[in-house]
Amino acid sequence: MILEIKIAMLVLVIVCAVASITIKDLLGAAVVFGTYSFMMCLLWVSMAAVDVAFTEAAIGAGISTVLMIAAVFRTTRRTKD
């Protein structure tokens, strides 16, 4: 895979990881965490681990985002800390 795209993905992974634990809005944090999972999925593809990438895309970016949004919907949208 092209090096520039790889570097962009790595930067995005770190940015999303930091953002998802610092954002106060939990719904936004859930969405950013989905982005993080998708970027991880692309990184797995770039390392030729297609099985892991598939699982990451389906579970990390798909189902767990839905579950987190459901949890935010049923609890509170703002964090206390």
Place this chain on the structure above:
Amino acid sequence: MKRLALFAVILAGVLFAATASEFPRLGAVDSAPSRHVSPAYIQGSQPQTHTPNFVTSVLADYRGFDTMFETTVVFLAGMSCFFILRALRRRGITEVYYYRHKPTGVVLAMLAPRRVSPHSSCFERIDADWTPQDMVVETMCLFMVPFIQVFALYVIAHGHYSPGGGFQGGVLLAASFILVGLSRDLRTVESLLTEKTAILAAAAGVCIYAGTGLLALCFGGNFLDYGAYASFFGVAVPAARSMGILIVEIGVALTVMATLVTIYKLVSSRGTVEEGL
């Protein structure tokens, strides 16, 4: 305390970064895994397991026990969610049920549930935080569901040869149910796959996996040695192994699908499985 935690994280990061330079480069031919581990699987998996895909042969054959207990862990996660979140109906708490008269839009609040046919043109049950639904979104989401399910079945059945398998296929099947829940409401999902059926299916998936292993034991092989089916069913060893892995993958897919749908239902409805996202 927060400063200390930050310091610990930064220290761990620096240590990780320092040791990461010692790792072999990605795909380096002279690193230890590339010299010993990878060739053993690349050259050994075809004669030993007769499975064309190394990943599948490692997942379902060399590491069959591991995958079996992973499936059990998924099942246990679903059961833990059930026991923690499921709110059983308690007496003394008044619950309000909302029914919307479709032609006029008048909403009736009832203190007791009434039976309303889902195909009724007069009344429909609605959630407390109901908003008018967009027909385009609902129709397109429901239109996508069969395609997702067919792709999921392909991923399960073609897991030997291509990336995929029981876990991914099960997740895709669960995603199709969750899509119905998101575009319609939770009661539609409940009518398609009830809570009882889902938990029974999850348990059945684990039993299918363990049963496949035990059956091999009965035919004189080791636990989860799919080659033992060959003599009993009168087929060649590769065909028997292929069938064994397919059955195991179906079990995994059943468990994963049913568990994820159950967790979604419980989380999105505060454990009541009445009104969802």
